[in-house]
Amino acid sequence: ERLKTKKLLDTKILKRNNHSNIFNIKGDKRLYKNLLDNKVICSQRGNGIRISINFYNTKSEIDYFLSFV
Secondary structure, eight states: OHHHHTTOSOHHHHTOSSOOSEEEEEOOHHHHHHHHHTTOOOEEETTEEEEEOOTTSOHHHHHHHHTTO
């Protein structure tokens, strides 16, 4: 929901009923570098940045990631 609120997901992703834990968020090279500089594990894919939120991530880790996007 927070990725949706921040308008980081493509419209076709938002229309899905089920999601995996891997997301390709909207972002440029500057955001990608900022995430890497802040030790957020991610990779550039196509026109976005691929992130994965897993069951072992704590809420504070997810909040930390969301503070940079």
